[in-house]
Amino acid sequence: MNDRVAEREARSLTITGSSSVMGGSYDRVKIVGEGEIVGDTTCNKLTCIGTLAADGTIAGEKMSIVGTCDIKGGLQGGSLKTSGTVSVSGITRLRELGISGTIEAKDHIYAEQIRLRGMLQTLGDCEAEEFSGRGIFEIGGLLSADKLNIHLYRDCKANEIGGGVIRIRRASLLNPLSLFFKPSSSARLLVSVMEGDHIYLENTIADIVRGNKVEIGPGCEIGLVEYKEFYEQKKGAVVKDKRKV
Amino acid sequence: MEEELISKKDLLELTGISYGQLYRWKRKNLLPEEWFIRKSAFTGQETFFPKQKILDRIDKIVNMKDDLSLDELADMFSPASKAISISMKELIERNIVSTDAVKTAEAFIGKSERYTFEQTLCVYILDHCLQSGEISLDEGRTMLPTFLEHYKKFKEQQCDMILLRKMGVSVLLLVPTGGEIHFESGVKIILRVDVPVMIEQLKLKLMAI
Numbered sequence: 001m002n003d004r005v006a007e008r009e010a011r012s013l014t015i016t017g018s019s020s021v022m023g024g025s026y027d028r029v030k031i032v033g034e035g036e037i038v039g040d041t042t043c044n045k046l047t048c049i050g051t052l053a054a055d056g057t058i059a060g061e062k063m064s065i066v067g068t069c070d071i072k073g074g075l076q077g078g079s080l081k082t083s084g085t086v087s088v089s090g091i092t093r094l095r096e097l098g099i100s101g102t103i104e105a106k107d108h109i110y111a112e113q114i115r116l117r118g119m120l121q122t123l124g125d126c127e128a129e130e131f132s133g134r135g136i137f138e139i140g141g142l143l144s145a146d147k148l149n150i151h152l153y154r155d156c157k158a159n160e161i162g163g164g165v166i167r168i169r170r171a172s173l174l175n176p177l178s179l180f181f182k183p184s185s186s187a188r189l190l191v192s193v194m195e196g197d198h199i200y201l202e203n204t205i206a207d208i209v210r211g212n213k214v215e216i217g218p219g220c221e222i223g224l225v226e227y228k229e230f231y232e233q234k235k236g237a238v239v240k241d242k243r244k245v
Numbered sequence: 246m247e248e249e250l251i252s253k254k255d256l257l258e259l260t261g262i263s264y265g266q267l268y269r270w271k272r273k274n275l276l277p278e279e280w281f282i283r284k285s286a287f288t289g290q291e292t293f294f295p296k297q298k299i300l301d302r303i304d305k306i307v308n309m310k311d312d313l314s315l316d317e318l319a320d321m322f323s324p325a326s327k328a329i330s331i332s333m334k335e336l337i338e339r340n341i342v343s344t345d346a347v348k349t350a351e352a353f354i355g356k357s358e359r360y361t362f363e364q365t366l367c368v369y370i371l372d373h374c375l376q377s378g379e380i381s382l383d384e385g386r387t388m389l390p391t392f393l394e395h396y397k398k399f400k401e402q403q404c405d406m407i408l409l410r411k412m413g414v415s416v417l418l419l420v421p422t423g424g425e426i427h428f429e430s431g432v433k434i435i436l437r438v439d440v441p442v443m444i445e446q447l448k449l450k451l452m453a454i
Contacts, residue, residue, distance in 0.1 A: 163264070
């Protein structure tokens with residue numbers, strides 16, 4: 001019967017308190033309290049204040065999560081804003097991803113735009129057209145973005161980084177975010193291989209950096225730099241080997 | 246069939262593209278993940294590519310990126326079947342397939358006004374084989390049902406179709422793309438068709454209006 005109703009018009013789902021429901025197609029899903037969704041779910045709008053556990057895939061156009069959300073399947077759709085904790089076991093594929101809390105993924109994360117103000121962890125790759133990070137990330141695979149702008153607050157890690165313009169800087173104390181999230185002065189980025197067109201680095205420890213125009217700023221320890229057009233090494237940077245290719 | 250590899254550095258040098266473009270195309274799935282072969286070299290970890298494939302692909306992307314968006318290009322290169330329907334008359338008129346191939350194929354894929362991408366692909370491959378002059382119409386007739394039944398079993402349709410002949414008896418088989426195979430003496434490989442390449446060619450022809 002559910003199917004027939006869903007065909008006519010998508011209904012809304014509201015859980016207040018504690019409940020377990022079947023997945024399906026909904027217009028709005030709102031969870032205040034503790035909710036459990038069994039099966040895949042598609043919706044236009046998802047709001048979760050509290051706890052949500054889903055054993056399937058969640059697809060939503062506009063999602064906002066305050067609290068905890070545990071998704072066993074994948075996560076896909078338009079935008080997700082979270083100031084809580086989201087863990088995803090499948091692939092995450094979104095247009096916009098705003099993280100003020102934590103996202104933990106076991107698989108790849110793909111998005112057009114990623115704005116990180118909290119923590120991002122993935123065992124797979126993280127790909128975006130634009131990635132701006134003021135926070136912490138740990139990426140098991142490749143971090144790839146056309147524009148990659150990172151301010152280091154704590155130690156960050158990625159196996160590989162690749163893209164167009166890559167800027168890694170120390171976080172400034174003057175940023176409003178620094179008022180309640182104080183950047184550590186010893187925050188480092190650890191990466192094995194980094195490749196990009198324009199690269200500017202501070203506080204980065206890398207084995208190999210390859211690029212067109214490469215600037216190595218203070219606090220860097222780089223094994224090998226390969227550059228094409230331009231190279232500059234600032235004071236306080238350690239570069240073992242460099243070559244023009 | 247050891248493929249010749251090219252390192253990322255040499256590739257960028259040779260084609261004149263930048264790291265940014267390479268990563269962007271990878272993100273858009275214009276370059277398949279399995280072409281990125283990681284090997285450790287004396288300078289540390291390096292990425293290599295199958296030379297001929299990546300050069301062909303980059304050449305196509307560079308030539309067509311002004312006319313098509315990256316998403317349209319990705320759609321063209323993806324081995325997934327496109328949701329289209331096209332009339333056989335148009336296919337013949339546009340010289341994509343020959344009338345003979347259509348007539349032979351009709352027995353297997355059914356006769357209809359409009360053809361789906363999969364049906365078109367069958368006719369296209371049959372036509373390609375017949376045009377090469379290597380196979381007979383009879384062999385073409387055994388080829389089609391075999392192809393139709395099995396090619397989808399390969400992940401992303403990454404398979405080669407091979408026709409063997411020994412003492413006048415022909416055998417048709419499908420193997421994973423690029424897979425190495427060896428035979429007893431006297432067996433001759435008549436034809437080896439790279440299916441993903443055919444899919445790409447067909448998409449290209451269908452799009453060129």
